Amino acid sequence: MAMKEMTEVQEEARRCVKCGNCLAQCPVYAETLEEPLAARGKMALVESIKEEDPEYSKRYYKILSQCLLCGTCAENCPNGVCGDEIIREARALLVREKGLTLPKKAIFKYFLDTDRLMPLVLKAGASLQHLFLEKIPEESGLRLRFPLPFVDSKRFIPGLAPDPFLGFRSGWFRAEKETMRVGLFVGCVSNYMFPRVAAAALDLFLGNGISVYIPGEQKCCGLPAFGSGDDETPRSIARKNIEAFAGENLDRIVAHCASCAAMLKLDYPVLFGPEDPFRARALAFSEKVSDFTSLFAGVWKPEPGKAAPGTRPVRVTYHDP
Template identity: 65%
Template sequence: MNSLIALKEKAGRCVKCGNCLAQCPVYAETLEEPLSSRGKMALIESLSQQDLNLSERFSKIFSQCLLCGTCAENCPNGVSGDEIIREARSLIVKEKGLSLPKKTIFKYLLNSDHLMPWLIKGGTVLQNIFLKRIPEESGLHLRFPVPFLDQRRFIPPLAPDPFLDIYSGWIRAKNEVMRVGLFVGCVSNYLFPEISRSALELMLRQGISVFIPKDQHCCGLPALGSGDEETPLALAQKNFAAFAEEDLPQIIVPCASCAAMLKLDYPTLFAADDPIKEKIGTFSEKVKDLSSFLVQLSDGKPLRQNEKKKILRVTYHDPCHLRRKLGVFREPRQLLKNLPGVEYLEMPEANRCCGQGGSFNIANYDLSLKIAERKIKAIAETNADVVTTACSGCLLQIMDALHQAGLKKEVRHLAEMINQATLL
C-alpha cells in the first residue's frame, strides 16, 4: 500500500496543464485523454489498491505508453511521467503477475544462461521454414500466423553465428594505449553482429584492447519496461559479475537503450541497504555510449578516410534513451559531419520517438506503425540515401516502417556507418 501512496504523491505533482499533450506521440495519433501522460497521472491519483487488479482496459491504458520521456522533457513542473507510468506497471505486475508470454520470455529466456542461446541456434536452422524472404529486400515475413506477431512485420534474419560465439575474452590491439569493456546487447548479438564488430574494429584501430565477457546477458530493459523488476535485478547482478572479472576503466555500449539501462537504471534496482549497491553504482559510472566515447577519442578532429570517395547523403534519428535519458545528441551529429564522403542532412523532428518502445511495438503494432509514419515522412523529406541511428530497437522499427511504407532506404547503426566510412 505504501508503494501506491508514494506513486500517487508523485503523480499528484502534475498540475494538468496539458503541456505534454502536444508532445506525446501516442496522444497525437489517438486523441484519447487517458492515453496521454496527463490522463494517466489523473488515473493514478484516483487509484485504490483494489483497482490494481481490475479490468483489462485499465492495464491496457498503462501499456499504451512508449516510455519515451517526451512528457518529462516538456513538463514545466518536472514530473517524470514516463517513470511514474513504469512504476504503475510494476504495481500491476505485483498484483496480477506477468502475462504468460512475457513471463516465459523474461523469466525463462532472458534470464537463462543456456536456453536463450540454444533456442536462437535452433531458430537459425528453422527460420527458412517459418519465414519467407521478402523479394528485393533483406528481411523476412512470417509464413504462418504466430501469436503476438503481425504477419506484415519485417523480420531481419537471425545471424548465422551470434557475435559472442565469434568474439569473447580479450581482443588485443597491436599498440595498446587503453583497455575497455564492450557490452554487446541481444539485438547486436543475435541479429546484427556487424554493430558490435564495427565498434570493436573502430576501437582496435585506435590501439584500444577490448574485453568482451562471454557470459554477459540481456541488459533487462524489456522486462523493466513491462513492470517486471525481478528479472532486471538478476540480470544486473550477472552482467556486473561478468565485467567484474577485469579492472576496466570504461564499458562501451553501442546500443543507446542498453547504455541507458546499465548507466541509469541499474543503480535504482537495488535497495539502499543491499551490500552490492555501491559496487553496482561504480559499475554504472564506467558505462559510456559509443558515440560519446568516439568523440572523446577523436577530440573533435576530422576523421581520416578510406579509399572510397563516393558521397553518401546521410540522416540521423535520435533514440529517446540517448537524447532524453543520457543527454547525448551533439556527439552522433559531430561524428557524422566529420565523416569523409558523407553529406549530413538533418531530418525534421529528428528527436521525435519512432514508436518502437520495446514491447509497445508488439502489443500495439498498428499504433506503433501509425506513430512511425511521421518519422518516415521526415526521412523521405531529407532525400537521404542512408538512415542511421544509435539504438537497436529504433533500427528494427525504422526498417519495418520503411518496408510498410514501400520506401527503400538503407538503414545502418551509427557504429557501422563510421566504421565503413573511416579508418579512425
C-alpha cells in the first residue's frame, strides 16, 4: 500500500477552507451537534496536530473514531476535500505509530482473518444465544446484565442465524438459459445474521438466467479493520478473497451489501501500492465488482413508467455508501 506520511495527510486537510458546506449533511454532526465531529472540525484538527502532542493518541483518536466514513462530506465539498479518506488515513497513521488497541487487534487479526475461528465461534454463539436472550423480553433490564464484550449495552444487535449461509450453500448454481455468470460475495451480516437475504439474491439471479458461483472459503470483506486504520489485516483478507474467486470464468462479482461492495471495488486497489506485485490482480478483481442493485438495474431494464416484473408497490430505503 502506498502509505501516506503525516505531512501529506495534513497537506490534504489544509485544502479545507472551512466553508461549512459539509456540516448539514454529516450524520454524526446531526446527531451530536458538536462542531469538532463534523468534517470541518476534523480537518482543522488533522492539519494542526503534532505527533509529540500529549493529546495525540487519546483525544485525537476519540474524535477521529466518531466518523462513519460515509463520504457525504466529500460529495458535498466544493473544494474537493475527501474528508472520509483523510480521516481514515489519519487513523491509519495513528495505528502505525501507536498500534491497535488489544481488543481490536484480537478481533481483526485472530478472528476476522482466520479460516475457522469466526465460523466456529459464531456457530457456538448461535446455539447458546437462545439460552440467554430468547426467553427474556426485549424490554427487560435483564438483557443489560448480559452485555456483549466491547459492545455498547444500548446497541441493538440482531440474533445470529442457526446456520450460516455459506455452511449450506457454496459452489456453482447454474441457471437455465444462462446469460451471465457472477460470483456472489455474501458478507458477514448476510452470512451469519440474515442468510435469507443471500438466499433471495441467489433466487433472483437464477430466475433471471444468471448462474452463480459462491466460493465457500470467502471471508469478511475487511472493512471493519480498514475503517479502524489497520492496513495489514485487510490486505491479508483481500488476498484471500481475490484468490477465492480466481480460477472461475466470471462476468461480474456481486455483493448485495453495499458497504462490502464499496470495500471490494474502491478500497481493495488502495491496499496494494504501485510496487506491489499483487496490485494488478486487485485492480482486475475490483473492476469486476458490482453492487447488487446496480447490476440488476441493468439486467431488468424496465420500460420507462413501467415497473419491473414481480415488483410490488412498497417503499424502500436504499443504502448508498
